[in-house]
Amino acid sequence: MKTLYCAIGYVCNEHCRFCPCSEGSVNVPSLTYDEICSTIRRAIEERGVENILLSGGEPTIHPEFFRILEFIKGLNVNISMLTNALRLADEAFAERMFSIIDGPELDVTVAFHSHIPEKHDFLTQHKGSFERSMKGVANMLKHNVRLSIKNNIVNYTYKDLPEYIKWATSVFKDNVTLLLCNIDINGTAASNKSNVAVDFRDSIPYLQQALDIVIEQRKQGHKRNVKVLTTPLCLLDPYYWGFIESSTQENVTAYRVPDSELMWDVSSDSGPLFKACEKCALNRHCPGTWSSFRNNYDESMLKSIVAG
Ligand code: SF4
Secondary structure (H helix, E strand, C coil), X not given: CCEEXXXXXXXXXXXXXXXXXXXXXXXXXXXXXXXXXXXXXXXXXXXXXXXXXXXXXXXXXXXXXXXXXHHXXXXXXXXXXXXXXXXXXXXXXXXXXXXXCCHHHEEEEEECCCCCHHHHHHHHCCXXXXXXXXXXXXXXXXXXXXXXXXXXXXXXXXXXXXXXXXXXXXXXXXXXXXXXXXXCCCHHHHHCHHHHCCCHHHHHHXXXXXXXXXXXXXXXXXXXXXXXXXXXXXXXXXXXXXXXXXXXXXXXXXXXXXXXXXEEEECCCEECCCHHHHCCCCCCCCCCEECCHHHHCCHHHCCCCCCC
């Protein structure tokens, strides 16, 4: 689906230790209501965009958030949102939001960084954020949003991945998608490397154990969608390749952030971007990983896969 990625402001009500935005980005003025509307209009008219992805920072704290939703609602496009769901914990806020848009029309991704509240709060640097985000998610599920729950694989919590999956699959019904992602070590994340950066060779065994749990649940009839993002195929046992999401290689049709003009066909900062990938038989199907990987790890751990 042709997507406009629009970070409507960098301001956030959390302060995640693995955020790829720089510490100073919160000082960049958010996009105004008019800038956002004209961006969306142009993306639809000039490029046929069908999906508006609102991001940030935290999109729900934009002062014109409800007006922006009302504007998009009238355009007959899909709406997606990346949110920490803290504001959705407020019943009045949730009711107002769902008076504008019906839940099933909305794709929402919320990150839970751990199933242990204290660990989640440590990573968000916001005490009580786990409980509030859980409440926000419950309010959204009451309205039947299409929900994905994301886990960022970081040094502080990667060994908990199997327990995390057990928690997520017991708390959220099968229609909730689970996303397991490796992080972009830029901005704040680069300043917090000891807490957040983890070598794939350390995290992959735990990721595979977590996927074993999903496989076992599927044998028992569960149909949950679980996707692994920004993880190179050559570092994962082929048994698990079916979980890999390769669409992260796709370009974003339109891209707008507070400190730049609207851009077209922006390629992701992740992909099979490394030396070994050039001659690898899988480079069209592999999501590779973030380009920041090469500044932090030894690229030689990636091994080309030779056909036949
Ligand atoms: S060498 Fe590159 S393209 Fe090939 S599997 Fe590894 S990361 Fe993917």
